[in-house]
Amino acid sequence: MTYDAIIIGAGGAGLFCALTAGRRGRRVLVIDHAKKPGEKIRISGGGRCNFTNIHTSGKNFLSDNPRFCLSALAGFQPSAFIALVERHGIQWHEKTLGQLFCDGSSQQIVDMLLSECEKGGVTLALETEVKSVSKSESGFTLETSRGRFEAASLVVATGGKSIPKMGATGFGYDLARQFGLSVVPTRAALVPFTFGPELREKLDGLSGVSVDAEVACGKTRFAEALLFTHRGLSGPAILQISSYWKEGDEIVVNLAPGHDVFALLREARVNQPKQDVVTALSRLLPKSLAERLCEMTEVEGRLADLSDKRLRALAGQVNSWRVKPSGTEGFRTAEVTAGGVDTKQLSSKTMEVRDVPGLYFIGEVVDVTGHLGGFNFQWAWASGYAAGGAL
Known part of the structure; x- marks a missing residue:
């Protein structure tokens, strides 16, 4: 034929x-x-x-x-x-x-x-x-x-x-x-990231939580939604940056783009010193995520009792969370190659x-x-x- x-x-x-x-x-x-x-x-x-x-x-x-x-x-x-x-x-x-x-x-x-x-x-x-x-x-x-x-x-x-x-x-x-x-x-490209056991344990229970975020890998960055999963991270911002990521690379995640979290926490400490830091952070992030970030940085309690150094450490985790994925979910779920x-x-x-x-x-x-x-x-x-x- x-x-x-x-x-x-x-x-x-x-x-x-x-x-x-x-x-x-x-x-x-x-x-x-x-x-x-x-x-x-x-x-x-x-x-x-x-x-x-x-x-x-x-x-x-x-x-x-x-x-x-x-x-x-x-x-x-x-x-x-x-x-x-x-x-x-x-x-x-x-x-x-x-x-x-x-x-x-x-x-x-x-x-x-x-x-x-x-x-x-x-x-x-x-x-x-x-x-x-x-x-x-x-x-x-x-x-x-x-x-x-x-x-x-x-x-x-x-x-x-x-x-x-x-x-x-x-x-x-x-x-x-x-x-x-x-x-x-x-x-694999346009694919979710996976984390190792230690980081997965720290983030356990956040699966399904979504925020608007800015994610960077090297000089490339995307600002779209980010989703926590039981294995790592997904959502449009993550899928986009995954195409540029190579094994061993670090990504930098801003969980509150457009907000200077350190400045906002300092302002809250002046205006409402008795307020719990989790409550203050929950104005920017879902409460479950705010609680987890405070736990991970060991910055907890009343704002009045927290120094600039402690607030800066927490703000850094929000505005510039540096994380090294262990890998991706691979071709099994990748949208493209x-x-x-x-x-x-x-x-x-x-x-x-x-x-x-x-x-x-x-x-x-x-x-x-x-x-x-x-x-x-x-x-x-x-x-x-x-x-x-x-x-």
């Missing part, structure tokens, strides 16, 4: 590449080992799919080559995807920081992509395992669990290693290496491998990782559009 292009991977990038090429009259086959297409789309955004972000720019992406993503992002902007969503009658709303979600189910986005693929005559082969890939002068040959397929072009849209229970594997990286491409070491196929070997305009004509890599399998908030989907659409327009 011969096609103009075969796309391995029926996720966001693969389907968007397929529908783009299909619109141009290309005969396209999409292969995936999963039972259903677009499963990561379906579970995203709490089932409502955070399908793009109106503030998308190069600053929202990590890569060893930070400028690589710019061309594709400029070629297919959020407004173009929004227009497609609206043509399909899908109602949407904007949340904080430019994040767009479906009013209804994220399945609407999957159905939209499949509908567009159908219009373009795209063939979809699910529950199909790719056993081997080889290249000849005329193109690529794939041996699969459903027989042999051939095409002039091959697009690898296999995603990363995140959420293996949904079928994620390192297949795309293996394929890249087969064709002589280098792969930037991969790691950082690292991937080295972009130095790809055309930024078409995603084609420079030294292997007809071979393309798009989406998460490439060393381009977006921040939380719809940016990774926009990269999927943009990189898929770039390759789909070149097939």
